[in-house]
Amino acid sequence: xxxxxxxxxxxxxxxxxxxxxxxxxxxxxxxxxxxxxxxxxxxxxxxxxxxxxxxxxxxxxxxxxxxxxxxxxxxxxxxxxxxxxxxxxxxxxxxxxxxxxxxxxxxxxxxxxxxxxxxxxxxxxxxxxxxxxxxxxxxxxxxxxxxxxxxxxxxxxxxxxxxxxxxxxxxxxxxxxxxxxxxxxxxxxxxxxxxxxxxxxxxxxxxxxxxxxxxxxxxxxxxxxxxxxxxxxxxxxxxxxxxxxxxxxxxxxxxxxxxxxxxxxxxxxxxxxxxxxxxxxxxxxxxxxxxxxxxxxxxxxxxxxxxxxxxxxxxxxxxxxxxxxxxxxxxxxxxxxxxxxxxxxxxxxxxxxxxxxxxxxxxxxxxxxxxxxxxx
Amino acid sequence: xxxxxxxxxxxxxxxxxxxxxxxxxxxxxxxxxxxxxxxxxxxxxxxxxxxxxxxxxxxxxxxxxxxxxxxxxxxxxxxxxxxxxxxxxxxxxxxxxxxxxxxxxxxxxxxxxxxxxxxxxxxxxxxxxxxxxxxxxxxxxxxxxxxxxxxxxxxxxxxxxxxxxxxxxxxxxxxxxxxxxxxxxxxxxxxxxxxxxxxxxxxxxxxxxxxxxxxxxxxxxxxxxxxxxxxxxxxxxxxxxxxxxxxxxxxxxxxxxxxxxxxxxxxxxxxxxxxxxxxxxxxxxxxxxxxxxxxxxxxxxxxxxxxxxxxxxxxxxxxxxxxxxxxxxxxxxxx
Numbered sequence: 001x002x003x004x005x006x007x008x009x010x011x012x013x014x015x016x017x018x019x020x021x022x023x024x025x026x027x028x029x030x031x032x033x034x035x036x037x038x039x040x041x042x043x044x045x046x047x048x049x050x051x052x053x054x055x056x057x058x059x060x061x062x063x064x065x066x067x068x069x070x071x072x073x074x075x076x077x078x079x080x081x082x083x084x085x086x087x088x089x090x091x092x093x094x095x096x097x098x099x100x101x102x103x104x105x106x107x108x109x110x111x112x113x114x115x116x117x118x119x120x121x122x123x124x125x126x127x128x129x130x131x132x133x134x135x136x137x138x139x140x141x142x143x144x145x146x147x148x149x150x151x152x153x154x155x156x157x158x159x160x161x162x163x164x165x166x167x168x169x170x171x172x173x174x175x176x177x178x179x180x181x182x183x184x185x186x187x188x189x190x191x192x193x194x195x196x197x198x199x200x201x202x203x204x205x206x207x208x209x210x211x212x213x214x215x216x217x218x219x220x221x222x223x224x225x226x227x228x229x230x231x232x233x234x235x236x237x238x239x240x241x242x243x244x245x246x247x248x249x250x251x252x253x254x255x256x257x258x259x260x261x262x263x264x265x266x267x268x269x270x271x272x273x274x275x276x277x278x279x280x281x282x283x284x285x286x287x288x289x290x291x292x293x294x295x296x297x298x299x300x301x302x303x304x305x306x307x308x309x310x311x312x313x314x315x316x317x318x319x320x321x322x323x324x325x326x327x328x329x330x331x332x333x334x335x336x337x338x339x340x341x342x343x344x345x346x347x348x349x350x351x352x353x354x355x356x357x358x359x360x361x362x363x364x365x366x367x368x369x370x371x372x373x374x375x376x
Numbered sequence: 377x378x379x380x381x382x383x384x385x386x387x388x389x390x391x392x393x394x395x396x397x398x399x400x401x402x403x404x405x406x407x408x409x410x411x412x413x414x415x416x417x418x419x420x421x422x423x424x425x426x427x428x429x430x431x432x433x434x435x436x437x438x439x440x441x442x443x444x445x446x447x448x449x450x451x452x453x454x455x456x457x458x459x460x461x462x463x464x465x466x467x468x469x470x471x472x473x474x475x476x477x478x479x480x481x482x483x484x485x486x487x488x489x490x491x492x493x494x495x496x497x498x499x500x501x502x503x504x505x506x507x508x509x510x511x512x513x514x515x516x517x518x519x520x521x522x523x524x525x526x527x528x529x530x531x532x533x534x535x536x537x538x539x540x541x542x543x544x545x546x547x548x549x550x551x552x553x554x555x556x557x558x559x560x561x562x563x564x565x566x567x568x569x570x571x572x573x574x575x576x577x578x579x580x581x582x583x584x585x586x587x588x589x590x591x592x593x594x595x596x597x598x599x600x601x602x603x604x605x606x607x608x609x610x611x612x613x614x615x616x617x618x619x620x621x622x623x624x625x626x627x628x629x630x631x632x633x634x635x636x637x638x639x640x641x642x643x644x645x646x647x648x649x650x651x652x653x654x655x656x657x658x659x660x661x662x663x664x665x666x667x668x669x670x671x672x673x674x675x676x677x678x679x680x681x682x683x684x685x686x687x688x689x690x691x692x693x694x695x696x697x698x699x700x701x702x703x704x705x706x707x708x709x710x711x
Binding site for chain 1: 379380381382383384385388389392396425428429432433436440443444446447450451453454455457458459460538
């Protein structure tokens with residue numbers, strides 16, 4: 001109890017003394033929060049992207065089978081669906097048709113895809129909202145493509161894709177099979193790739209192995225692998241940004257060191273008086289650490305809060321291009337906030353820990369000063 | 377090498393902690409050579425002042441090591457998505473030979489750090505710093521431990537290669553390549569339970585005996601260390617399966633997750649705290665005969681032993697309760 005009361009009085013005293021030197025402490029707080037803000041923005045953003053990616057991919061097929069010709073992805077004959085035969089554990093398999101289309105008008109690539117389940121007429125398309133935004137069109141308007149043979153085809157936009165999946169559907173154009181084959185010159189009997197659904201994840205690797213044995217010119221890609229790759233790519237990008245920010249952290253460490261060691265004459269006198277009235281070195285150390293703790297906590301909360309607002313309400317406008325990738329058709333999307341312990345702990349070590357380490361020695365130097373040396 | 381923030385920060389923290397300890401070690405050598413409490417020379421004054429710096433540095437360094445132990449486990453958990461076959465932290469630690477040694481060393485550093493800080497706090501209460509030479513000699517022993525841990529951890533992270541899609545062959549790699557082992561080897565459950573019960577009785581008895589007679593402090597510490605090891609083995613082989621309600625799932629880390637009600641914290645926090653305090657008893661108790669420490673030892677040791685016993689009791693109760701309340705029934709199979 002006595003210990004608690006002791007700390008409370010100490011805290012009282014420290015807050016008063018912090019407020020007495022508003023200018024200096026505000027400067028430190030500002031820089032400190034900025035560091036936390038930058039690191040936390042990167043972190044919150046990549047974590048939310050990762051989560052989004054995982055959720056979107058949950059609905060994708062377990063295995064994608066691509067044919068490889070001379071080391072390149074090539075069209076796969078529809079015949080392969082038969083050749084695969086019955087594989088135990090595969091619950092469904094079908095051929096997919098998709099491709100890219102460069103639209104010179106907006107200088108962007110669209111992803112064309114056949115969506116039989118949408119029952120589109122041959123002259124109809126469904127488009128992603130980024131395309132609609134960029135071209136300024138909506139349902140009922142017409143979208144014109146120059147086909148592979150130079151002919152122009154016009155499609156009526158039946159509807160727009162829902163914006164909740166915009167991260168993936170921003171540049172998507174859904175069309176009927178016939179429209180795709182005619183406009184892109186993909187002959188009947190060929191698909192872009194084949195997808196298989198497997199209900200037991202433990203069987204995936206075996207099925208993939210059987211596929212490569214039966215169809216040696218194909219490569220199966222597992223959903224797990226895509227997820228794993230995204231996971232490491234996002235971690236890696238985040239890491240790169242952190243490496244770049246290390247310079248800023250180092251500058252901050254030097255700044256904190258300087259602030260902690262360059263005490264004004266008035267502060268020195270204050271410590272001298274405290275020691276003269278009976279404070280011990282340990283008390284001064286404790287006081288200084290409480291000071292640092294209060295500053296750190298405030299900076300951490302402030303920086304983290306700002307980062308949260310930046311990422312989840314301003315779409316992380318500062319780091320978006322680096323972390324998300326590059327594209328002309330930018331999806332506009334709102335991320336679901338994700339916060340976890342690892343994130344906060346890492347952030348803490350990147351900001352508060354350097355601050356503490358930087359200030360230990362200056363604080364000690366201050367706390368061992370003799371009262372008579374500073375009051376003279 | 378995995379360039380993600382958590383691994384970067386772990387490497388950074390180990391590096392910084394190591395340099396803090398090296399700084400302290402440099403000072404320790406100076407102190408061992410020149411310390412003379414009866415002298416009033418300027419050098420002695422400087423040394424005395426510097427002990428404050430070293431205490432503070434080490435308190436922070438060991439605190440950082442403790443948090444980095446947690447971070448290491450969380451990070452392994454978070455990376456489990458990037459390795460074939462790794463379902464949780466266990467798999468990621470199995471990816472190469474350095475994962476488990478790093479974790480064990482981190483635990484060892486936590487305990488040696490905690491004991492050192494307790495000894496330091498005791499010594500600071502004696503006006504003539506009677507244990508100063510001993511504690512700085514001990515400090516010199518901890519430094520290599522931290523250096524090895526830093527090296528092992530670096531090696532572990534450098535040799536991690538995530539399984540990502542390569543342009544040539546998609547899953548060909550992951551289909552043929554052997555994934556990492558997702559599980560840990562476990563002791564036979566019956567043996568683990570008997571060991572847990574026996575070590576529990578022994579450690580509680582030793583603690584109570586110390587509480588009564590003020591004898592056998594080091595023995596209590598030793599038994600606590602033994603009980604700690606057996607408890608970890610029992611968590612792997614018996615307690616975890618009961619928490620998961622799955623006889624073949626032995627992971628000691630998944631119990632920290634929300635899916636299992638954060639049960640792991642109720643086991644690990646008391647267990648680690650109890651062991652650290654018991655080691656504290658062991659390092660504090662033998663100095664009763666030093667006049668300037670007499671009161672501090674009596675006071676400190678009884679507080680430490682009470683805390684330690686309380687925590688051990690909490691751990692055994694929690695473990696027992698998890699087994700008792702689990703839907704898993706293994707009568708006739710395990711015993």
